[in-house]
Amino acid sequence: MERSQTQYVLLGILAIHPNQSGYEIRKTIEQSVGFFWGESFGQIYPTLKRLVAEGSIVASASKSKPTARRQEYSITPRGREALERWLAIPYREDPPRDEFLLKLFFANEAGPDVAIAHIRRFQERNRQILTTLEQIEAISRPHGSQFAGYRYWMLTLGYGLAHIRAVLAWSDTVLADLAANPEAPAAPSLGAERVTSPIPHE
Amino acid sequence: MERSQTQYVLLGILAIHPNQSGYEIRKTIEQSVGFFWGESFGQIYPTLKRLVAEGSIVASASKSKPTARRQEYSITPRGREALERWLAIPYREDPPRDEFLLKLFFANEAGPDVAIAHIRRFQERNRQILTTLEQIEAISRPHGSQFAGYRYWMLTLGYGLAHIRAVLAWSDTVLADLAANPEAPAAPSLGAERVTSPIPHE
DNA sequence: ACACACATGTAATTGGTTACATGATTTC
DNA sequence: GAAATCATGTAACCAATTACATGTGTGT
Incomplete structure (x- = not known):
């Protein structure tokens, strides 16, 4: 609960766009x-209930869509402070886990066809x-900066585009290589003179 | 336990390089x-204990480094089968969570200096x-293909290089933009005509 | 003697998913 | 009137981290 990031996502979303139900927030x-x-x-x-209990958000009956069950939430000054405090501290890296890369790494145990299937x-x-x-x-581009936070949305979008374009280009070269040269020469197993990669973790 | 990926990492590592202790496997x-x-x-x-109980790996006293506590593990044919079965099934995407991007996305609530600090x-x-x-x-390059699985190691390494180079290039443009133009024009909050990004999940 | 790497394990906690359960509202 | 979407919640489960506890071997 202390280091749950969920609460901050909810606060952040409600800071950008208030009066949303839990269902809507998820969308x-x-x-x-x-x-x-x-x-x-x-x-x-x-988490919404907990944030209400803490006074970081408030619940109210819906005005725009007054249905029976619907609850709407908005961020309070206190919630905004909590959000800002959290935003200011350095982000933490959580341990990386990419099953695609893991299966590719071990693909020698299964053959190139398996590797190719994963890459496809x-x-x-x-x-x-x-x-x-x-x-x-x-x-979005013609819209220009229509709302607060638009700029940062575009930045994260730019990250996604850069990342995906790069790894798609990588995947093309990999597929070409595997197709051109399906069987790599067999060799002794990872032994004494193995090369290592001491990646720093936090 | 059923869908724990840990067991397959251990099997995969022992398939490439047998006779390792738990401590060594981690390294x-x-x-x-x-x-x-x-x-x-x-x-x-x-997990090592469980894999021994299941017969996927075997434990033995260390021959190369015969110390008191040390246990060494090697994969069995059964373990190899389990590994191969797992390798053949499609990788699963686990829900993405990138706190760096999340904080950047919400950075409008905290100001450009906070965004810049995160990007640095x-x-x-x-x-x-x-x-x-x-x-x-x-x-590694001069080594050539010195061991089985070298090829796939290089492929994952290539992924890492492609990914990091791309996002570092992105981060340079972002920093330049934030430095040149620290205050983005204020605008109404995310409202009626908001643009959405329906990313498909599994 | 001290520090560091090697080595193994367990218990507490937790953050999170998944499945289940229920019901209202809208749309066709 | 059926189906889809809106809407809220809980219980079971679980994978995994973290902290704790213990002890050996090696190098200085």
């Missing part, structure tokens, strides 16, 4: 930060995301 | 897949990793 998350962040209902609803899947998925991100970019 | 993980995968002792030791940190860290990966590449 907003999907549609804005969805390509690098996800939240589940099982996490959202309890990787390409399909990332081409799809790239198309989406490019559409957002195209739609 | 090997850090030094090979460390830039995209991590494992803790609290996860490694119980990001650059420092990634430049450091880039240097390490480039050194590995430089050392």
Whole structure:
């Protein structure tokens, strides 16, 4: 609970766009930060209650859509302070885990066809995301800076585009290499003179 | 336990390089897949025991380094089968969570100085990793394909290099933009005509 | 003697997903 | 009237980290 990031996502989203229900918040998350962040209902609803109890957000009956169950939330000055405090501290790296790269790394145990299948899947998925991100970019550009925070949205979008374009280009060269030269020469197993990569972790 | 990926990392590492202790396995993980995968002792030791119980690996007293406590593990044919089965099934995307991008996305609530601080940190860290990966590449290239799996190691390394170079280039343009134009024009909050990004998830 | 790397393990905690359960509202 | 979407919540489960605890071997 102390270092749960979920609360700050909720605060941040409500800071940008108040008077949303839990259900709506989740949609907003999907549609804005969805390509690098996800939240589940099982996490959202309890956290909203906790934030209300702490006074970081307030709940109110919906005015725009007065249905029976719907609750709307807005950030309070206290919530804004909490958000700003959190934003100011250095981001933490959580331990990286990329199953795609892991399976590719071990692909020698399974053969090049398996590697190729994974890479094709990787390409399909990332081409799809790239198309989406490019559409957002195209739609947003004429809009100009229509809302606060637009600039930073564009920055994160730019990250996504740069990342995906780079790894898609990489995947093309990899596929070409695997197709041109399916069987790599066999060799002794990783032994005494192995090369290592001491990547610094936090 | 069913969908724990830890077991497969251990199997994969032992498939490439047998007769390692738990302690050693962890070091090997850090030094090979460390830039995209991590494992803790609290996860490694119980999983090793479970894999022994299942017959996927075998434990033996150390021959090369016969100390009191040291246990060495090697993969069995059964473990190899389990590894191959796992390698053949499509990788799963786990929900993305990038705190750096999240803080950047919300940076309008905190000001450009906060955004700049995060990006500088990001650059420092990634430049450091880039240097390490480039050194590995430089050392490995003359070695040629000295061991089985070398090829796939180089492929994952290539991914890391492509990714880091791309996001570092992105970060330079972002910093230049934020420095040249620290205050973005204020604008109404994210409202009715907001643009959305329906990223497909699995 | 001291420090550091090697080596193994467990317990507490937790952040999070998934599945389940329920019901209202809208749209076709 | 059926289906989809809106809407909220809880319980079970779990993978994983972190902290703690213990001890050996090596090098200075």
